Amino acid sequence: MTAPHARYRHAVAIPAGMAVATALAFLPNTTAAAADEAPAPVSADAAPLSYVVNVKPGQGTSAYVKKAVGKAGGTIVTSYDQIGVIVVHSSDADFAKTIRKVRGVQSAGATRTAPLPTAVTADLGTPKALSAAEVARAQAPAGQDPLEPQQWDLPAIKADKAHEKSLGSSKVTVAVIDTGVDDTHPDIAPNFDRGASVNCVSGKPDTADGAWRPGASESPHGTHVAGEIAAAKNGVGMTGVAPGVKVSGIKVSNPDGFFYTEAVVCGFVWAAEHGVDVTNNSYYTDPWYFNCKNDPDQKALLDAVTRASRYAEKKGAVNVAAAGNENYDLAADEITDPSSPNDTTPGERVIDPSECLDIPTQLPGVVTVASTGAKGLKSSFSNYGLGVADIAAPGGDSTAYQKPEPPATSGLILGTLPGGKWGYMAGTSMAAPHVAGVAALIKSTHPYASPALVKALLYAQADAKACTDPYDIDADGKIDAVCEGSKNRNGFYGWGIADALDAVTK
Numbered sequence: 001m002t003a004p005h006a007r008y009r010h011a012v013a014i015p016a017g018m019a020v021a022t023a024l025a026f027l028p029n030t031t032a033a034a035a036d037e038a039p040a041p042v043s044a045d046a047a048p049l050s051y052v053v054n055v056k057p058g059q060g061t062s063a064y065v066k067k068a069v070g071k072a073g074g075t076i077v078t079s080y081d082q083i084g085v086i087v088v089h090s091s092d093a094d095f096a097k098t099i100r101k102v103r104g105v106q107s108a109g110a111t112r113t114a115p116l117p118t119a120v121t122a123d124l125g126t127p128k129a130l131s132a133a134e135v136a137r138a139q140a141p142a143g144q145d146p147l148e149p150q151q152w153d154l155p156a157i158k159a160d161k162a163h164e165k166s167l168g169s170s171k172v173t174v175a176v177i178d179t180g181v182d183d184t185h186p187d188i189a190p191n192f193d194r195g196a197s198v199n200c201v202s203g204k205p206d207t208a209d210g211a212w213r214p215g216a217s218e219s220p221h222g223t224h225v226a227g228e229i230a231a232a233k234n235g236v237g238m239t240g241v242a243p244g245v246k247v248s249g250i251k252v253s254n255p256d257g258f259f260y261t262e263a264v265v266c267g268f269v270w271a272a273e274h275g276v277d278v279t280n281n282s283y284y285t286d287p288w289y290f291n292c293k294n295d296p297d298q299k300a301l302l303d304a305v306t307r308a309s310r311y312a313e314k315k316g317a318v319n320v321a322a323a324g325n326e327n328y329d330l331a332a333d334e335i336t337d338p339s340s341p342n343d344t345t346p347g348e349r350v351i352d353p354s355e356c357l358d359i360p361t362q363l364p365g366v367v368t369v370a371s372t373g374a375k376g377l378k379s380s381f382s383n384y385g386l387g388v389a390d391i392a393a394p395g396g397d398s399t400a401y402q403k404p405e406p407p408a409t410s411g412l413i414l415g416t417l418p419g420g421k422w423g424y425m426a427g428t429s430m431a432a433p434h435v436a437g438v439a440a441l442i443k444s445t446h447p448y449a450s451p452a453l454v455k456a457l458l459y460a461q462a463d464a465k466a467c468t469d470p471y472d473i474d475a476d477g478k479i480d481a482v483c484e485g486s487k488n489r490n491g492f493y494g495w496g497i498a499d500a501l502d503a504v505t506k
Helices: 060-071 096-100 132-136 159-165 221-230 261-272 295-313 428-445 449-460 501-505
Strands: 051-056 074-080 085-091 106-111 173-178 248-252 278-281 318-322 336-337 349-353 367-372 391-394 413-417 423-424
Touching: 051 060, 051 074, 051 261, 051 295, 060 085, 074 261, 074 391, 074 413, 085 096, 085 261, 085 295, 096 106, 096 248, 106 295, 159 428, 159 501, 173 221, 173 261, 173 428, 221 248, 221 349, 221 413, 221 423, 221 428, 248 261, 248 367, 261 278, 261 295, 278 428, 295 318, 318 428, 318 449, 367 428, 428 449, 428 501, 449 501
Parallel strands: 173 248, 173 278, 278 318, 318 367, 367 391
Antiparallel strands: 051 085, 051 106, 074 085, 336 349, 413 423
16 A cells, blocks of 8 residues: 655545545646656756755865855855755756866755745645534543543553653753744643744744744644644643653745755754754655665755754754655665655656665664554554664554544544644654654653664663564455564564653663
């Protein structure tokens, strides 16, 4: 089973009758090109494209190349000299070819195939929001927030038990690198870290007050993720996995819903330099689902985001990312990608996922999170792969496949929505925040732990789960995915299911 291809990690295929229960963000209706006719970047003599130019980190080479950028017809937007990434706009269709020949340039490429600003509009559905009446009727046992009985995902990772020991430290910050966070939400406001929040959409930090918030017509995705991680335990709404830690919003998605390289680079560098302990990345970097090292443009994007994510880890951040929602085996010899580039006309291509990477999900050092449903099985949509999926956590699934135990009624994941609301979504986008929350609890318990140690503890404390074999999630008699590996480490669940209780007691 393969889900529709969408740029948001929360968009998943839900059976008929369940469509209203999740947010779906589909690509615009386009006709795919043949595999050997994949479109080249737009020749935009009148309309500029955005580029990244990668050089050796430091001032010297950057200064030399910056002069060459102007001569090649480019305008510098900003430069991250600490990692050697320069963000450039140019209307010259040959800019990348020209600048690659300059001494000191290690790679350079267009970050999109559509001119600036992108003309794409997203058909973004809305999550299933709880009505005011449903929120008002919510009742919970003493010590729980009103909506917590609907959060089957918390006991699935023992977060309810963990909260009896610790809610996490307010000295720990998790950055939500996403579509923006509504920090005015009553469940987010108590834990929001304004100093670590920013708008990075242009590739250059915008620190204007509230710049990190999503616009009225923009996706609620980032706000939902933030609530899953750190919704306050305050007698209102729901409870996050780590309700005592801080959460920040780093907005990297433009109004059309695209996560371009220059924005993602800005997000990681901002997190690195503002004391962030964990980053959550529930997206893939547009416009290529997979970035191939043998393509000069895609290689440049891969280089830039790799440098930025490594810089964030070097500065103390654990980077957590969603595995994706296409039921792909990311350890397979080949995958058919029909969705790239998604900002113009996608063309079907066959790629090797060991050479063409989903970024930041498959980058070195990044914690790659697969999704499970209410029965603890791999979600029908979740990507997987032995040696690629590091850990698993609840991301939800259709109740037709995995129905939660009462009093929970939805097999999806409850989260905060802009405007002081709550609602359900599903996807590996919802699984990653659970792991980010557990990582924050580990960091709270071990405040001096390095990112490497936090990750080691995260994997060691995970509850080992054997392969689901056979995996026929829709019970139609056909195998839907094949799990490889042992109980202690396999393609569906990695090292196991994240364990919040161990995070605060060991």
